[in-house]
Amino acid sequence: MSSTAHDLTVLTGLRKHGDAWQDMGLCRTQGEDLETFFSSDLVGRAKSICIRCPVIDDCRAWIMSVEDGLSATSRDGVFAALTSDERAALDPEVRRREAEAAKRRSENKPAPRPDRPQPAAAPVRPxxxxxxxxxxxxxxxxxxxxxxxxxxxxxxxxxxxxxxxxxxxxxxxxxxxxxxxxxxxxxLGLALREPQPRVRDDLKPCGTTAAAKRHERAGEPLCAPCLAARASRAQRRREEQQDALVYAAWMRGLTDQDIAHATGFASVVVRRARARQGLQAHERQGAHAA
CATH class of the missing domain: 1.10.150.20 (5' to 3' exonuclease, C-terminal subdomain)
Structure with missing residues (x-):
């Protein structure tokens, strides 16, 4: 029986067999995806489910009868906490065939003859x-x-x-x-394709903060362009913080002088932050009346 035919036989038995014990298996009652029991990456999980199953003995007797005499390559999946290789190793018919094959190989093995010419190497295929x-x-x-x-x-x-x-x-x-x-x-003398080396895109030129970090990781002193880039970034962050505080105070209707008092900034800093955001200055109440 081919492996594909065997898969269909097993799956049909699991899904359509009417024996009551199969309805009590954790593979059904736990709602587990059947793919768990047929994936080589999930053998451990499948076995952990089977070991706790209350009908593991019934399952083992059933799968061993279904696969009776099949080789390991014709079996698939985990049943009753046993992989296909483990079930084949427990099958008396499989063990008998393997023993006979080993015996035939030992009997038919030719004695070494130093004078026998070596066979020609197989031609290399294009x-x-x-x-x-x-x-x-x-x-x-x-x-x-x-x-x-x-x-x-x-x-x-x-x-x-x-x-x-x-x-x-x-x-x-x-x-x-x-x-x-x-x-x-x-x-066949072949192999999978070697991955192409990834071209690094983090080698930014000097004058950027990424280049400044690269200098630091290498233990190198920062060059003038990288120092300027780092200072420029620090300045931008200070201005962003100033803009946020000035905007919050401006939304309360405060004048530049009041904003400076509330934030601790100099008046020129307040005016610059307001100008960057396109905000009009608030006039102190009563200024027009005066």
Whole structure:
């Protein structure tokens, strides 16, 4: 049974099987997204849910019967707190086949012969030919293959055009899937694209506050343009504070003299702050009558 067919069988069993014990599973009663149990990045969370489940024994008996005899690559997901590899390791039929395969390999292993000529190295395939290979030739699991196809990745060339960060960002491409992809590419002598070095945009020219900070981080003395830029910024901040205080006093109808008294600023500072904001001076009451 293929991995995809197995996924459908398991999901159908979880969603449509009428056994009462399945309705009591935490995967249902807790409202957990089923994707939690099929994501390589969420194995720990899935297991923590299964361990607390009151029907874990029923679930284990059921999944082992459904997957009876299937290899680890044909299984998927976490069931009864067991991953696909762990369930395959518990399957007597799988263990029997693996033991027989190991025995055949040991029996058929040829004795070393120093006089035997070494086989010729496989011819190097052109890069364009490798790029044109379909994803099917990488022998990826159905889950990884489908995740890549959903991102419109259909050939080896499409895949090696991505960086490591871009592959890891693909949904359902966790650590296991990423290792599988890199191993298959390495077997072909290929690798994912190296990210381009980011051009730093913080190397501002001298005469800016960013350049002044760069001098300080490097332990360098500030040059004259950077000193001027820092002084200019400090002046702007002082003027912004002055403008805010003068405006608040002006909104109360105070004259320049009253504003100076209330804020502690000199009269010339008050007039400049008012001029910067386009405010007309208030006249003291009774001035026209006098």
């Amino acid at each position: 890069l364009d030919e490798l790029k044109a290979l379909p994803l099917d030739d990488l022998d990826l699991t159905a889950r990884v293959h489908n995740a890549l196809r959903r991102m419109d990745i259909h050939t080896v060339g499409d895949l090696i055009a991505l960086t490591e960060a871009e592959v890891r960002s693909i949904r359902l491409c966790g650590a296991g899937a990423f290792a599988q992809i890199t191993d298959r590419l390495a077997a």
